[in-house]
Amino acid sequence: MTFIPASLMTGPTRPGTVLATGWAYIFTGIMLLFSLFPVYWVLATSLKTKRDGLANPPLWIFDPTTANYLKLWTHETFKSTFINSVIVTVIGIALSLAIAIPTAYAIVRMKVRGQNLVGAWLILAYMLPEFLFVLPMFSFYQWTGLYDTHVGLALMYQVHVLPLSIWLLSSFFREINPAIDEAARMEGASHLQVLMKIYIPCTLPGLMATVILNAIWIWNELAIALGLTFSKAQTVTLGVTSFRGYAALDWGAMTAASIVAIFPMLVFAVIAQRHIVKGLTLGAVKG
Amino acid sequence: MLKSLNNASAFWFILPCLLVLALTSLYPIGFGVVVSLTNWNWGNQFDYVGLSNFTTLLGDGEFWTVLKNTLVFATSATIIEVALGFYLATQVDKLSIRTDLIRALIMLPLMVSGIVVALMSKVMFDPFLGIVNQLLGVFGLGPSAFYGAVATAMPSIIAVDVWWQTAFVFIILLAGLHGLPRSPIEAARVEGASEFIIFWRIKMPMLRSLLVTVIIIRAIDTLKVFDIVFGTTGGGPQIATEVVQTFVYRTAYSYQQIGKAMATIILFSLLILIVALALQMLQQRMEEK
Numbered sequence: 001m002t003f004i005p006a007s008l009m010t011g012p013t014r015p016g017t018v019l020a021t022g023w024a025y026i027f028t029g030i031m032l033l034f035s036l037f038p039v040y041w042v043l044a045t046s047l048k049t050k051r052d053g054l055a056n057p058p059l060w061i062f063d064p065t066t067a068n069y070l071k072l073w074t075h076e077t078f079k080s081t082f083i084n085s086v087i088v089t090v091i092g093i094a095l096s097l098a099i100a101i102p103t104a105y106a107i108v109r110m111k112v113r114g115q116n117l118v119g120a121w122l123i124l125a126y127m128l129p130e131f132l133f134v135l136p137m138f139s140f141y142q143w144t145g146l147y148d149t150h151v152g153l154a155l156m157y158q159v160h161v162l163p164l165s166i167w168l169l170s171s172f173f174r175e176i177n178p179a180i181d182e183a184a185r186m187e188g189a190s191h192l193q194v195l196m197k198i199y200i201p202c203t204l205p206g207l208m209a210t211v212i213l214n215a216i217w218i219w220n221e222l223a224i225a226l227g228l229t230f231s232k233a234q235t236v237t238l239g240v241t242s243f244r245g246y247a248a249l250d251w252g253a254m255t256a257a258s259i260v261a262i263f264p265m266l267v268f269a270v271i272a273q274r275h276i277v278k279g280l281t282l283g284a285v286k287g
Numbered sequence: 288m289l290k291s292l293n294n295a296s297a298f299w300f301i302l303p304c305l306l307v308l309a310l311t312s313l314y315p316i317g318f319g320v321v322v323s324l325t326n327w328n329w330g331n332q333f334d335y336v337g338l339s340n341f342t343t344l345l346g347d348g349e350f351w352t353v354l355k356n357t358l359v360f361a362t363s364a365t366i367i368e369v370a371l372g373f374y375l376a377t378q379v380d381k382l383s384i385r386t387d388l389i390r391a392l393i394m395l396p397l398m399v400s401g402i403v404v405a406l407m408s409k410v411m412f413d414p415f416l417g418i419v420n421q422l423l424g425v426f427g428l429g430p431s432a433f434y435g436a437v438a439t440a441m442p443s444i445i446a447v448d449v450w451w452q453t454a455f456v457f458i459i460l461l462a463g464l465h466g467l468p469r470s471p472i473e474a475a476r477v478e479g480a481s482e483f484i485i486f487w488r489i490k491m492p493m494l495r496s497l498l499v500t501v502i503i504i505r506a507i508d509t510l511k512v513f514d515i516v517f518g519t520t521g522g523g524p525q526i527a528t529e530v531v532q533t534f535v536y537r538t539a540y541s542y543q544q545i546g547k548a549m550a551t552i553i554l555f556s557l558l559i560l561i562v563a564l565a566l567q568m569l570q571q572r573m574e575e576k
Binding site: 045139280 | 296297298300301303304305307308310311312314315316318319322329374375378379381382383387389390391392393394395396397398399400401402403406407408409410411415416417418421450454455458459462482497500501504507510511513514517518531532535536539540545548549552553555556559560563
């Protein structure tokens, strides 16, 4: 049988297979529509005038307007929440990399006593509910002046971001052949040099995936930001929340704010799809 | 001598991580346990009350309703998402075109924050002007009050979570399907085995462990639900959709009963631990088979 090309054997030879493949296309199409239609509809609503937006029955065809976005542009509170989110995301990622890279290296390549204990701790921190940490931290943050600051929020995000980063980075570091760094160590290189000169440059795509996943998580986080900020460091998720009350009267403002809040992540999804999939998959297997 | 130096440097490598984790998780849990034994109101009232927060909670009908709501939400959402996501993965796996773009588009909901998902759904589920009731009308169904009625509020929130998170299951299991070894599958095809048999006898046993992992992740995540309830119903109507984390938020910030809120979240954390351990034991037993 080996002389028959594989392509002939796997092709749809039976009528049942043709039907099954046809259904696979139809079902995938249905799910595509299911995933994309709400995003389209909210985008469309954000481009409608107030009157068109609240038309009954809903309008499928309308004159698009940018009025809602222009109004949002002059909405100082919303603008500052967007900027706050950028700042908190950058600080949060910088912190997580600075802490997770050496930790992952130590776990993978150095003997750390109590390694299993650290591992268990990471899993616990990752899976326990947000308010278990947020409520006690609320008073601590007020005593220490970390309440309602970018740094304070970025620091608290580490409880979720660190475990994921360490799992991902240690699995990337494990792919490096230990013979390479043993050779470098023989030449007299320190662990720090091995990490900086070999491990980080060799795992840049992995670092990229880690950064992107963390950025998405921090950008979208609500509960911790709700508990630990008030005005100066409010993030964009809280900025969007403030439009919640508009639900009955001004869909334009609410949907435009929603689109602006998710826009950076949608761009991420398109340009960094492979990294996101890699990170999610590895994260699931590790966690 | 050399060895102890090595150990010392390993210690310095993980020290920042230990410090940050101690501050952001160990301290709050420790202080939180203390608070749960008091009647603290964020202010000067801070008296030791023993386990009375826990005992009153266990005798409080509202707490049990909230817990039931949370479990109903988590179980339904997890089952639907895993079933739908897995089925979608098997279907996309059959396509003979490049699936990168399809995957990227199906993944979009996953990029959207929970609060935005909530607001989007409020626009679409509006009982009078929403597009969903109009679409249901085309099929002769509805109109539904969605978030406005006790009977439909929870199913609506479950539906929203299914829209939001099914792609996670899909992505992990599609990667799992792509990673399966080709030779046993092709061999079975040559032997004339039907696709049905190939799926259940060959692919399924190899995917089982990954499937349980996905179930664990979704179960824990749905138990912790907050954003989409907070953004849509806020727990209402009455307490039909109140879940543990929104209940804790309300107790702590609206009613200033921080001791009670802390006792609730501690009990709930124990429940999450038990669920996670039970599912993991199940996974280990399956791997031994």
